[in-house]
Amino acid sequence: MTTVRLTFRMAADSSRKGTLYFQIIHRNTVKTLSTRCRIFADEWDEPNSRIFIMSPVSARRTATLLGIRNRIRHEMQRLNGIISKYDCSGLPYNTADIIHCYRNSQQAVNHSLFAFMHRHIRMLSAQGRQRTADTYRQTLSSITTFRNGADISLSMLTAPFVESYESWLRSRRLCRNTTSFYMRILRSVYNKAAAEGIVPKGNPFATVYTGVDKTSRRAVSLADISRIKALNLAAHTPLAFARDMFLFSFYMRGMSFVDMAFLRKKDLSNNYVVYSRKKTGQQLTVRWERPMQAIVDAYGPSSTQYLLPVIVREDGTERSQYLNAMLRVNRNLKKIGVMADIPIPLTMYVARHSWATAAKEKDISIGIISQAMGHDSENTTQIYLASIKTGKIDDANRDILNGI
Numbered sequence: 001m002t003t004v005r006l007t008f009r010m011a012a013d014s015s016r017k018g019t020l021y022f023q024i025i026h027r028n029t030v031k032t033l034s035t036r037c038r039i040f041a042d043e044w045d046e047p048n049s050r051i052f053i054m055s056p057v058s059a060r061r062t063a064t065l066l067g068i069r070n071r072i073r074h075e076m077q078r079l080n081g082i083i084s085k086y087d088c089s090g091l092p093y094n095t096a097d098i099i100h101c102y103r104n105s106q107q108a109v110n111h112s113l114f115a116f117m118h119r120h121i122r123m124l125s126a127q128g129r130q131r132t133a134d135t136y137r138q139t140l141s142s143i144t145t146f147r148n149g150a151d152i153s154l155s156m157l158t159a160p161f162v163e164s165y166e167s168w169l170r171s172r173r174l175c176r177n178t179t180s181f182y183m184r185i186l187r188s189v190y191n192k193a194a195a196e197g198i199v200p201k202g203n204p205f206a207t208v209y210t211g212v213d214k215t216s217r218r219a220v221s222l223a224d225i226s227r228i229k230a231l232n233l234a235a236h237t238p239l240a241f242a243r244d245m246f247l248f249s250f251y252m253r254g255m256s257f258v259d260m261a262f263l264r265k266k267d268l269s270n271n272y273v274v275y276s277r278k279k280t281g282q283q284l285t286v287r288w289e290r291p292m293q294a295i296v297d298a299y300g301p302s303s304t305q306y307l308l309p310v311i312v313r314e315d316g317t318e319r320s321q322y323l324n325a326m327l328r329v330n331r332n333l334k335k336i337g338v339m340a341d342i343p344i345p346l347t348m349y350v351a352r353h354s355w356a357t358a359a360k361e362k363d364i365s366i367g368i369i370s371q372a373m374g375h376d377s378e379n380t381t382q383i384y385l386a387s388i389k390t391g392k393i394d395d396a397n398r399d400i401l402n403g404i
Helices: 059-089 095-103 106-110 113-126 130-146 159-171 176-195 222-230 238-251 257-261 290-299 318-339 348-361 366-373 378-385 393-401
Strands: 002-009 018-026 029-039 272-276 283-287
Touching: 002 029, 002 059, 018 059, 018 095, 029 059, 029 095, 059 095, 113 130, 113 176, 130 159, 130 176, 159 176, 222 238, 222 348, 238 257, 238 290, 238 318, 238 348, 257 318, 283 393, 318 348, 348 393
Parallel strands: none
Antiparallel strands: 002 018, 018 029, 272 283
């Protein structure tokens, strides 16, 4: 239980004004918080811990003391409100957290975390940054589940809250990279709030993990790719479509699914595909090969501007069509992986990693692989290749395709 009481600290000179303080007691820890209100010793009622207005006293002094009373009452209500929110949250807290929250601007108390994130999701979507908006949506959904739907103010986005959220994520048996993903997005939210002056600049994420672990092997061999390609699947079934999208990504030097979904017919011209990566904005040029054309021919011409049948309607739902298709494809790829006896779970990411691995095993330099895949740095490529044994772009790709 937490209690707050008003106390008076007398000045060394009894003829001078002393200072009123709030005394905050929580789990046998006592902290004091100055109210910056000053009164004389004979204006303090010690037994009842309140301001005493003597009679007679000037009207001006009476008005001053009444004003101090009202201010103290308001600040006491504010402190008790902060304590009540902490109690309702179920999160651990201490007296320092209460004082930290109190000293934040009143704006922070009134700003909801959920509303703040919704606002930035709308802003990111309006700026065309859909991928980042999606990461914010994922994180908001996770926090909403963690909180059982109960919102909190941004002022309560403290180290204990962050630590409690990370513990909850770990209790759901998520890997460290996944919990780190949520921590990094939440940290970005906090930094945006700090930049807007809503919360103080600080680092409540100092004690949680926000790094990126090297991932386990997520690439398959050319022999594995050949087995996937050779599977006898009925045409135009969900399994065949998933297999074809996997192969198309591999053929296109590990093209990401979002770039495949939004690849337009006009991007293919004079035997080359020219497109810009959604993630980085980098423009890539890929020579068109026969295996790529075979997949496009298998599905015939579409009625949309897009080359592949991922987005089949242009009615404002393109983004959701892409996301739903990606879920279906990855779900069916796992089935295909079992059918083809692939040693790791098969996803669209595996196609991208596998092309990088195949290129590396062809003794292609990391710099060229980085350029071919549209990475913003060779460090990104090194992460892809970190678990690969050590062993120009278009010619290398043709050489790889001829190997399956």
